Amino acid sequence: MNRSILLQSRPVGMPGPENFEFREGSVQEPQEGQAVIRTLYLSVDPYMRGRMSDAKSYVEPFKLNEVISGGIVGEVVESKSGDLQPGDKVIGMLGWRLYNTVDAGSVRKLDPSIAPLSAYLSVLGLTGLTAYFGLLDIGKPKAGETVVVSGAAGSVGMFVGQIAKIQGTRVVGIAGTDEKCEYLTRELGFDAAVNYKADNFQEELAAACPNGVDVYFDNVGGSVSDAVMNLLNDYARIPLCGAISSYNSTEDVGPRILSKLIKTRSMIKGFVLSDYASRQAEGMQQLGQWLAEGKLKYEETIVEGFDHVVDAFLQLFQGTNLGKMLVKVSDPQA
Amino acid sequence: MNRSILLQSRPVGMPGPENFEFREGSVQEPQEGQAVIRTLYLSVDPYMRGRMSDAKSYVEPFKLNEVISGGIVGEVVESKSGDLQPGDKVIGMLGWRLYNTVDAGSVRKLDPSIAPLSAYLSVLGLTGLTAYFGLLDIGKPKAGETVVVSGAAGSVGMFVGQIAKIQGTRVVGIAGTDEKCEYLTRELGFDAAVNYKADNFQEELAAACPNGVDVYFDNVGGSVSDAVMNLLNDYARIPLCGAISSYNSTEDVGPRILSKLIKTRSMIKGFVLSDYASRQAEGMQQLGQWLAEGKLKYEETIVEGFDHVVDAFLQLFQGTNLGKMLVKVSDPQA
Numbered sequence: 287m288n289r290s291i292l293l294q295s296r297p298v299g300m301p302g303p304e305n306f307e308f309r310e311g312s313v314q315e316p317q318e319g320q321a322v323i324r325t326l327y328l329s330v331d332p333y334m335r336g337r338m339s340d341a342k343s344y345v346e347p348f349k350l351n352e353v354i355s356g357g358i359v360g361e362v363v364e365s366k367s368g369d370l371q372p373g374d375k376v377i378g379m380l381g382w383r384l385y386n387t388v389d390a391g392s393v394r395k396l397d398p399s400i401a402p403l404s405a406y407l408s409v410l411g412l413t414g415l416t417a418y419f420g421l422l423d424i425g426k427p428k429a430g431e432t433v434v435v436s437g438a439a440g441s442v443g444m445f446v447g448q449i450a451k452i453q454g455t456r457v458v459g460i461a462g463t464d465e466k467c468e469y470l471t472r473e474l475g476f477d478a479a480v481n482y483k484a485d486n487f488q489e490e491l492a493a494a495c496p497n498g499v500d501v502y503f504d505n506v507g508g509s510v511s512d513a514v515m516n517l518l519n520d521y522a523r524i525p526l527c528g529a530i531s532s533y534n535s536t537e538d539v540g541p542r543i544l545s546k547l548i549k550t551r552s553m554i555k556g557f558v559l560s561d562y563a564s565r566q567a568e569g570m571q572q573l574g575q576w577l578a579e580g581k582l583k584y585e586e587t588i589v590e591g592f593d594h595v596v597d598a599f600l601q602l603f604q605g606t607n608l609g610k611m612l613v614k615v616s617d618p619q620a
Numbered sequence: 621m622n623r624s625i626l627l628q629s630r631p632v633g634m635p636g637p638e639n640f641e642f643r644e645g646s647v648q649e650p651q652e653g654q655a656v657i658r659t660l661y662l663s664v665d666p667y668m669r670g671r672m673s674d675a676k677s678y679v680e681p682f683k684l685n686e687v688i689s690g691g692i693v694g695e696v697v698e699s700k701s702g703d704l705q706p707g708d709k710v711i712g713m714l715g716w717r718l719y720n721t722v723d724a725g726s727v728r729k730l731d732p733s734i735a736p737l738s739a740y741l742s743v744l745g746l747t748g749l750t751a752y753f754g755l756l757d758i759g760k761p762k763a764g765e766t767v768v769v770s771g772a773a774g775s776v777g778m779f780v781g782q783i784a785k786i787q788g789t790r791v792v793g794i795a796g797t798d799e800k801c802e803y804l805t806r807e808l809g810f811d812a813a814v815n816y817k818a819d820n821f822q823e824e825l826a827a828a829c830p831n832g833v834d835v836y837f838d839n840v841g842g843s844v845s846d847a848v849m850n851l852l853n854d855y856a857r858i859p860l861c862g863a864i865s866s867y868n869s870t871e872d873v874g875p876r877i878l879s880k881l882i883k884t885r886s887m888i889k890g891f892v893l894s895d896y897a898s899r900q901a902e903g904m905q906q907l908g909q910w911l912a913e914g915k916l917k918y919e920e921t922i923v924e925g926f927d928h929v930v931d932a933f934l935q936l937f938q939g940t941n942l943g944k945m946l947v948k949v950s951d952p953q954a
Contacts, residue, residue, distance in 0.1 A: 527882070529878045541872060542845075542872045544860055549670070555887040556885040
């Protein structure tokens with residue numbers, strides 16, 4: 287018996303359970319060259335909110351009444367392909383289903399001896415690579431500079447900060463609770479962390495950046511970014527990774543930034559991981575090495591059970607998760 | 621007898637005559653290695669508004685009760701330097717004075733046979749070079765793409781559009797009167813021009829850019845730029861040259877743009893001509909060649925008389941000038 291989650295309606299503003307539908311059905315029989323993949327870990331990510339709208343964006347919108355897809359680590363349970371054997375662990379962009387029946391070429395085999403399976407959905411996957419390329423290729427931090435990252439306790443942000451530390455910079459994280467801020471400085475080695483919900487956030491941020499801001503890795507947009515824009519040094523670089531604060535807002539008004547960018551001759555660039563598809567192997571190799579050397583820590587918030595996939599996705603917008611939000615759907619059997 | 625113009629007080633919001641003071645004095649005697657330069661043409665430019673504030677910016681603020689400085693073309697009337705002879709035409713960043721006494725090395729000799737003297741303050745000077753480097757180095761237009769330029773009938777904008785045409789792009793100008801728009805399409809070869817004061821500006825702009833916007837060369841910021849941001853194609857490039865709409869505003873609020881930049885993975889970069897100091901000769905050579913080939917037209921609004929320098933500067937913010945705003949202070953004598 288299979289189960290799947292479909293997009294029932296397009297959210298306006300904040301999504302809710304009513305936008306999703308759980309449906310039951312049978313597992314599709316594999317054709318020649320195909321395999322059946324049982325879902326072990328399923329990734330829920332803020333960018334998916336964009337695909338739930340039908341507005342123009344960098345990925346195709348999800349279709350109404352079709353199964354939602356995202357990053358999944360799974361186990362091969364049946365195979366009609368010579369490339370995959372039952373028990374193999376794989377990763378791919380698959381449907382939110384208990385079982386996906388797919389062409390063998392659409393998933394990639396994992397080596398569970400290098401890192402736990404879930405790591406392939408965080409540090410060695412989308413989020414680690416996003417941090418790596420956005421920070422190093424667009425942010426280009428130099429030793430001694432100040433790097434600020436918003437959404438710092440989120441799945442991308444915590445890698446941004448740690449990679450920035452490896453580069454020899456001063457790292458300041460912005461997060462939404464004092465506990466997260468303490469986690470960043472105590473556990474991840476950030477030089478400072480500021481709670482954006484503090485009354486005097488702008489002043490605290492300025493105090494945490496006595497030499498201004500050279501690189502701002504932005505995951506959130508909105509008023510948090512407004513505050514950072516006041517502190518830019520000349521020739522600052524701003525990799526734009528996300529704007530989670532805006533994803534659910536139909537109106538988003540704030541101080542215009544163009545004149546600040548001119549005065550400082552700063553650069554902003556939006557990016558998406560697929561821009562770096564050709565360099566993925568390089569990124570995974572470097573991240574794996576830092577992981578092995580103990581230079582990168584990672585954190586996961588793991589929700590248990592396919593029943594809670596939608597809840598886990600909705601929680602992303604409450605700011606409660608620490609690190610990568612994953613759903614553990616089942617244990618490996620082999 | 622010498623005359624000069626000083627910054628009397630720092631403008632708050634729109635500058636007015638009360639911020640300036642005309643002062644009379646004597647012409648300073650040249651020391652060994654110095655020369656006395658009589659002002660022929662004096663350039664007034666929007667960026668000077670920034671120097672009148674004491675806020676952090678890319679150039680030092682003007683000092684209160686000191687003479688304002690800017691681009692000036694002049695004639696040597698007395699010289700105690702072997703490098704300059706009376707009658708030589710020179711260009712430099714000099715004081716708003718009838719006569720400047722300066723070190724010979726602080727000015728550059730001009731060849732009046734290549735172009736009229738005033739051209740060295742526009743197409744072959746600050747504005748032509750600004751258009752050249754901002755468009756080609758940051759905007760990187762490719763043949764067949766759509767380039768939009770705001771402030772299109774201004775001193776930088778009209779070169780941006782013409783250089784973009786030379787690159788084989790579709791060029792759309794934004795200006796503030798129908799006359800300017802007609803000038804852009806009829807005289808300068810723009811493919812379309814839109815009046816931002818039209819009631820349905822957003823719709824007209826969209827109609828003028830049926831394939832979206834690949835490069836947006838921004839001279840104005842504010843609500844004009846808000847409209848362009850709605851039309852960005854994927855991987856759009858936005859050279860930020862000016863934000864004249866914001867220079868006199870103490871509060872500048874509008875739609876936030878970060879989520880639009882992410883969705884399109886666009887790039888914005890503020891720049892200033894001095895970023896390209898090492899490539900100035902290349903720029904002048906290319907601009908001079910296009911000028912000689914008849915591929916670049918230029919326009920000047922020339923105000924006559926030193927008495928009207930402040931008026932000419934203030935007029936920049938009324939949107940009435942076509943092309944480069946200059947003040948002709950005196951005729952060459954040699």
